[in-house]
Amino acid sequence: MMSPGAVAQTCDHRAANGEGEHRVGHYVPHTDDELSAMLAFCGLESLDDLYAHIPDAVRLVGGLDMVDGLAETDVMARLRAMAGRNSAAAEDLVSFAGFGAYDHELPTAVPALMMRSEFVTSYTPYQPELSQGVLQALFEYQTMVASLFGLEIANASLYDGASAAVEGLNLAAAATKRTTVWVSEGIHPNVREVIRTLTGPRLDVRIAPVLNGITAWPDDLEEPAALLVGYPNALGCLEDVPAAAQVAHDAGALLVAYADPVAAGVLRSVGSQGADVAVGEGQPFGTPLGLGGPYLGLFACRQASWVRRWLPGRLVGETVDNQDRRSYVLTLSTREQHIRRETASSNVCTNQTLIAVAAAIHLSWLGPDGLRELATRCVRGAHYARKQLFRIPGVEPSVSSRTLYEFPLRLERPVPDVLDRLAEEGYLGGVDLTPDYPDLGNTMLVAVTETRTRDQIDGFSAALEKALA
Amino acid sequence: MMSPGAVAQTCDHRAANGEGEHRVGHYVPHTDDELSAMLAFCGLESLDDLYAHIPDAVRLVGGLDMVDGLAETDVMARLRAMAGRNSAAAEDLVSFAGFGAYDHELPTAVPALMMRSEFVTSYTPYQPELSQGVLQALFEYQTMVASLFGLEIANASLYDGASAAVEGLNLAAAATKRTTVWVSEGIHPNVREVIRTLTGPRLDVRIAPVLNGITAWPDDLEEPAALLVGYPNALGCLEDVPAAAQVAHDAGALLVAYADPVAAGVLRSVGSQGADVAVGEGQPFGTPLGLGGPYLGLFACRQASWVRRWLPGRLVGETVDNQDRRSYVLTLSTREQHIRRETASSNVCTNQTLIAVAAAIHLSWLGPDGLRELATRCVRGAHYARKQLFRIPGVEPSVSSRTLYEFPLRLERPVPDVLDRLAEEGYLGGVDLTPDYPDLGNTMLVAVTETRTRDQIDGFSAALEKALA
Amino acid sequence: MSGRTPPETSAPEILRGPSGGRATSAPVAGDGTEPSIFELSVAGRRAWSFGATDVPEVDLTSAVGAEHLADAPPMLPEVSERDLVAHMTRLSSRNYSVDHGAYPLGSCTMKYNPKLCDTATTLPGFAAAHPAQPTDQIQGWMELLVGLEDFLCSVTGMHAATLQPAAGAAGELTGLLLMRAWHSARGRQRSKVLIPDSAHGTNPASVTLGGFDVVEVPSDARGLVDLDALRDLVDDDVAGLMLTNPNTLGLFERDIREIAAVLHDAGSLLYYDGANLNAILGVVRPGDMGFDIVHLNLHKTFAVPHGGGGPGAGPVAVSERLAPFLPGPRPEFDAQSGRFEWATPECSIGRVHGWHGNALALARSYAYILANGGDGLRRVADAAVLNARYLQERLRDVFDFPYDEPCMHEFVASAASLKSDCDVRAMDVAKRFIDEGFHPPTMYFPLIVDEALMVEPTETESPQTVEAMAVAFRRIVEEANDDGGAAARSAPRSTPVGRVDEVAAAKKLRLRWTPDDDPGNPTHSKE
């Protein structure tokens, strides 16, 4: 399309936004000549004519009252400055914060692969012939998630742990045709709140209290659809899943386990302990802390009659193409909103595919031994940290139940003060549980991942001692 | 290949390097069972048997006396610590250093595209059917480089500006069958030294002095093969290229111009001013400062009888495939070392393809107007900086010739002292020219790219004033 | 050929089977299928490594407890980093994407998302922040969130926003819960929500989840909401109407003021499905049209790439009267302290996300809006609409267009005539379009158009690309008229696999790999 004289021509928009540095609507390729030609073809005279049929009464006059557009380099400069106003947990501080979001090491191969534009810039694989890559990656992801939880079926991702929990309870309600669900107080308070918000109009959400970190299921469950238990729970404690399964099944309910996928490297799978549905937060695999999102909702369940009708989310199935070659395709879409509309099993459409692909890559990088090693290292660090921290005067365990790699500490001082003092020493001390679990007193939840060294744990315990002195 | 029991097996190398964190020869996939099977197939008993035919006298006993291998995360930690021990010009300091290496803004699209593994992890495109991507990108690069310099032919890259200059002189020597080359003193001292080192055994390298920043070509050039002139030269000065061409051509020599490709956004092309060969440093397009490499040797020349025989480096040509589709292929390989061996035009084999691809991307992102804007902004910044800096007592121009976006300052104090003081204020002040151009006195070369803001220039001039006070 | 006795030629058993270094599945080199990563697995092989550690060891049995400790870790593949990289790279090469070419999927706004926005999210100050950090450690993040809320309010003409919803559907449900809360606060329980028959499937599904009943509003001959029918349907049990404008036919609901009046007069609310916002940026604002609640698909309009199916982000903006009900906690600037703090609105419906929304996706949109500014966004709309209008004009004589309104950023063509004339369905046109070098348009949506093809070129495609799509569509129709549709029905021919058997997939469900699938396994049946 280049003509020899072209180079001498000036760009029409050159002066539009000051000294030529940046053009209005920078990512719109059209030149003025092209706009004119297209308008003429459509029988229009100006861009404004495109909207001639829109009533004047609703037309915006004077344009959007917003910033002027910036050049790429200026956008980056602004964002760099903003990013610099954070003391990020995994960058500027030594972090012992967990509570559902963990700073694990991300192998360099994971971003290198997941950021390939074929994964990043494609849509949901509605056209399987052009989407075998994403489809197969999701099929492998489903296999891994099912395996992590010891269950038969996994979907191709939900938004995050909280929304996965909601979907798990919705599924149970639909499968059992009941409306009462029991949620352990050991489930993360944010997750409990999301459950309350999103199921409120339809389900009766009851909270089962935790005693010393372990759920005490009430005797009368009143025709429950489901029990939701954490493993480990939000306090870091290892619940008795088989017992919960027994209670649930005796009451004709499903047991939904909110399970930590890293812990799955050492723990018996929730499926093997009786959970019918497993949900969880997939963030540890392949995605950074990122202030809480995008994360990854893990969802698996056992093979059951309710699967075909009520399983939420996208599902990839194996099939063949017209030449009998192994192929993959989105399947069971008859459950979904675009077919079943108001009677769909869930409203989820856009989900977390890219994060699921990252998780599949990270889990393949780990393999069974690596996952076990990862979990073991977290346990090891926590074990050592517990020893060091509980020596400090004014620090004691908030619970005596068994924890894995995260545990609550009761402190002599209010946690926010302690966190401030720790930050001055370069530590993000943990998460303040006091508002959510007031019965536990001034409680700080400490998580230890494989990224924490012995020196850091020692330094942290010294800093905590100082903060409490 | 997975068998159900596989997961329970322990990895053979698990304990090889301490606590299971890292395995010796981590990137070698072979398990011990596989090694055994392969050895057995080859009739060998141990890995050591692979080397049975190597005389014991030369065999290494006891293995390499080196570090133990580290896990990925530990390697990254070490490198991060090392990187932290640099105060990098374009990161930690406000830089006015140039002298052949410039911190221009890199559009985010450039690394995103050049780092695609198809470009990064492929070999030289010897098999055109599998390499159309790299070949076409190089063909487009050749077109752009030829255009930048106003010449007809460009090759597919050389190592860096210095080696391109060497190749230019070698070509001239071969084409003219002469051995004397005249190199302007205005050519970067490192480039001059590389020329002396690499052509020393074959060519007689003479230096033509610069007076007030401009080359004074001697009257008697003694049958020269080539004249090499900078445009702008290493002092930032705009040489008289047509005059140099006249001198060269009158003496039967080729004019080789060492031309700045950014300056080409505003300057008349060296080709149009009479250069037969243009060489230059392509670093400004698509590659970071990186302590000086990998950079990119630009090379272009006019269409001439010596091209087919003596042009150095790889060349991509357009052709067709067996179905008459437009295709690209490495061509004129009969010039090259793998065919012509000791009579080859050059010994270059591995070159800088990836950087050339990055340059083609960056140049396409710029286009003609963007390149002009880039160059204009550099000129603008330098203009303003000159005004500010020459106001400072104790600072004066080292030359009065016209400069473009880089210029030498004569200072009242030794430059190293000044640079130290400037660094304390957060500036990389420029480059000390005193050792290479002692006649100019305490001279610091200052470059201003489009990345420098007015505030930074003002701050720099204040800091310089303070440093000299 | 060598003088030696020929060596054993059959390979040792353990070396056989799928190999991670064979690339026939990469379309640059072949047309084979890619083995499952589980088939590339070999016991004991590994990619993982962990740093040296001097944390004392633990005894797992005592640390975890025998009753909790697994006998073996989960089944995961055991591969080298090399095989993992090759497998995933080959998989990626079997996938089309916006970065390959045009992707005119109607309703999805698959435009080019600037690389700048990718880079922004990798800044460690953003990426490494923990969601539960004390606020004074994340002031930069909070500033960004508040800034984005402001931007979105400006663009939509609304008063306040929540950034929590993780996608459009999550935004819808949030909006419906806001509706419910608002009515409740007024002491009324309304049970119905109206939705046009052309609405996206998430709308009715969300209505159900919000605890309402769906009532469908028919479209009229113009393809717009049938105003009379609407008037008949609105009563004091109607909580609200969900609408997207332009609607899913790509048509602007001209009667929007009247529609709003009908609803508002009945004390009902107007909900705006912002999936189609790209069409009206800077032209008309939902707030000015009378909408009370708006959700936005940042992964359509605001440069969050679709990631093969997500993640996206679905903020919800509301008018002043609904602001007290928004989910919390919300980031707020406290003028007194000069700092940002979290605050939960007085009548908040509660959290709708585990943390603060898909924050890194939000950062992309923030960068995108900064890059465009108000005028730039308007230009986005102009080009998006003009591209669609032009393309539709170019196709007027080859497809059916059941509605005669001027289209906005997308249009819906019908292949009904083509089907009756040459037995070529919308699906066949779509598949044949692949062989023309483009991703197909959306098929069979909205449901009210027979053999629907929903085409959204987006503003980032050049006029030449739009014209090339026109030529491609015309060629397909012409060819079908010539060959009776044979070529279209057997398309695509240029893809790694041919038409995929979706029916078989649903009939015999295979939702994960099992060892039986291993070609090395005797029970395995596939090639």
Added chain:
Amino acid sequence: MSGRTPPETSAPEILRGPSGGRATSAPVAGDGTEPSIFELSVAGRRAWSFGATDVPEVDLTSAVGAEHLADAPPMLPEVSERDLVAHMTRLSSRNYSVDHGAYPLGSCTMKYNPKLCDTATTLPGFAAAHPAQPTDQIQGWMELLVGLEDFLCSVTGMHAATLQPAAGAAGELTGLLLMRAWHSARGRQRSKVLIPDSAHGTNPASVTLGGFDVVEVPSDARGLVDLDALRDLVDDDVAGLMLTNPNTLGLFERDIREIAAVLHDAGSLLYYDGANLNAILGVVRPGDMGFDIVHLNLHKTFAVPHGGGGPGAGPVAVSERLAPFLPGPRPEFDAQSGRFEWATPECSIGRVHGWHGNALALARSYAYILANGGDGLRRVADAAVLNARYLQERLRDVFDFPYDEPCMHEFVASAASLKSDCDVRAMDVAKRFIDEGFHPPTMYFPLIVDEALMVEPTETESPQTVEAMAVAFRRIVEEANDDGGAAARSAPRSTPVGRVDEVAAAKKLRLRWTPDDDPGNPTHSKE
């Protein structure tokens, strides 16, 4: 089909022509060719933007000078970022790479390079350092460089190294200049350098550039240096011998001690071409074999990916007596000051690089060596040799093997019998190998083997991949025996283009795009 009068169907002229959004050239979606980026160019379109600036404007004519100022900038394409990204993404999709699969190019060591090493080079503290910064600002860099020199000396058994050479050939020339300088310092001018007839082409080319004459040393029946011939050739005009060991046949020069003695006795030097070092890491060191000068291809052995043709890095390590001649400046640790400084050796031959070598490539190798350690490198050699040995054994009965020595990390097979039997040349085997999902081996090198196929599996390929290559080669030979070579001669069939006409390319040179090439241009002849 719509009731309207059909609109004008021919598109406006300026909208026609190649389009940036059409992806038929991406193999996932088609088999077309990719337009030149110049053909996607439209006057006035742009991807560029620059930040706002308050630097005062300049008048270009006065600032630059009328005699210097160009009338117009150079011809470059004018494209949107979207079209640029799509074009380059599609180009990438038309290229095979190690990350797709095996790449057994003999002599090139195309192994998997860990992603770790890519990441290392992006650390701003490395990437943003200016090469002329004062030393106290770049202590971390200098520490890395010194550390890498030490590593390379340990691996090669040499005394000191320069990291300046940008590639193997640059290292060769550096080595030859060192040879020259060393002889000069002893007051002698020697004119000849010996090279085996199997040597890589860069060797003789470098010898010429170093100002020496090449004398070829014949190989004997073993494929090794003919010791007797060597003895005859060595005289006091011989500056040295260049050798790679294992040599380019993949064979270890067992007589290396004798060879070294012959040369050293004549006062000549021994140069080691390190392109094949991968085979002997931790097994035998050039220094211990008697070599005086060694160059290393970091882009073969030490994880610098090849980048489609470079950049690489070609450090040169030398024995103690040659150290004073190394290029300068070199990074050195000054124990006194506890700091790193630049220092130039007393008899330095001078710089061979504009700055300090391909520093970011050097950082990759440093990371790679750290990751492996001494034992890890040895394991690299073991697996590299075993893979090659195994593969050769698997092919013994299907190809000719002119030499009977045990191979090291690569082997050279001959397709001579295949050629005479079925008219299938090495080239045909190579092309047919592509359709098996692999990059072909090196063809027609070394020159002393007829119809040579030089195969280097590398250590990062799994045993299954090596076996799959064996099966593929066997299938090709079998097939050729069956079909008389027809399939092989018409291969490849699975690539974006078929066999490319190299002769036509060289005959009618088209080395850049010109406006005549534009399909929209009437003078253009191609489709």
